[in-house]
Amino acid sequence: MSPLYVGPASSTNKFLGNKTSDPTSGNAEGDQYYNTTANILKTYDGSAWRAVKQDNIVTDNLEVWFDPSKFSSLSNGATATSNSAGNTNATWELWTNGTASFVSNIPGNQAISAGSNNVAFWTENQDITAFDGIDNYTMELWVYVGIQDINNWGYIMGKSSFWATNDGGIFINSDGANWGAHSATSPQVAADIQANGWHHIVYVRNLADANCRKFYVDNSVYIQDNTGDGSSSHTLNNNCALTIGGSSSGNNNSFSNPAYSIQTFGYGHGRFYTAALTAAQIAQNWTAERTIYNV
Numbered sequence: 001m002s003p004l005y006v007g008p009a010s011s012t013n014k015f016l017g018n019k020t021s022d023p024t025s026g027n028a029e030g031d032q033y034y035n036t037t038a039n040i041l042k043t044y045d046g047s048a049w050r051a052v053k054q055d056n057i058v059t060d061n062l063e064v065w066f067d068p069s070k071f072s073s074l075s076n077g078a079t080a081t082s083n084s085a086g087n088t089n090a091t092w093e094l095w096t097n098g099t100a101s102f103v104s105n106i107p108g109n110q111a112i113s114a115g116s117n118n119v120a121f122w123t124e125n126q127d128i129t130a131f132d133g134i135d136n137y138t139m140e141l142w143v144y145v146g147i148q149d150i151n152n153w154g155y156i157m158g159k160s161s162f163w164a165t166n167d168g169g170i171f172i173n174s175d176g177a178n179w180g181a182h183s184a185t186s187p188q189v190a191a192d193i194q195a196n197g198w199h200h201i202v203y204v205r206n207l208a209d210a211n212c213r214k215f216y217v218d219n220s221v222y223i224q225d226n227t228g229d230g231s232s233s234h235t236l237n238n239n240c241a242l243t244i245g246g247s248s249s250g251n252n253n254s255f256s257n258p259a260y261s262i263q264t265f266g267y268g269h270g271r272f273y274t275a276a277l278t279a280a281q282i283a284q285n286w287t288a289e290r291t292i293y294n295v
Helices: 279-289
Strands: 014-019 032-035 040-044 049-052 062-066 079-081 091-096 119-123 137-145 154-159 168-172 178-183 186-192 197-205 213-217 220-225 266-273
Touching (some): 119 266, 178 197, 178 213, 186 213, 186 220
Antiparallel strands (some): 091 119, 137 197, 137 266, 154 168, 213 220
């Protein structure tokens, strides 16, 4: 089998797959592999193999961490626990109308896709009450954008029935191309996001900021506004499950047909915080994981 290449299209860096120990020959600076003994991604710096660690992830006010590698099965209805670094040990359930699989060139089972079909996740039968009645919060996700224009609404992540009073999350607009975030029924819509690649997206709501809603893509603010500042209808407060890849049914008991799920998209690590991350903290998370997603 030929090696997978990582980085930009012109890159000659290789992803060597899963191995129990450091390769000893034929290494080039920038090569990567996943060490199954230590359960960690490693990269070659030109003279030695170094761990690419996630221990720099911001964990203050981290309530729920969606970790794809926790799934041992990817059949429809499979479940997995959250990463234990979060305050709530939620159970995630997978929904798919096809065959989900781990993304082959992302090491350590840290991304899931259903190829040309749909895949989505929800906190099974759980309303994460830490998000009830809060004004400041952060939603963060690594997402593979499979196509530029999905020709319809799409829902990426949130705590929302998409949409209603006291909902919040990240979505794709009805034109199928423009992305943004929403609180309650008020959207903010940004430019489209380049297809055929992984992107780090973050929605921050922070009433202490002059622009209380900010939407980041790849460590840069795409759009910001002050909609909903001081309005109780924009407070996050509902009984929806947390979701990734589709919106909630409006309660935490049913996700058999997730609304606005998207074909060809893939999902990596996602996190839900009960506080507004700063720009520096977003940059910290971006830096900690960008190598995993070849960004």
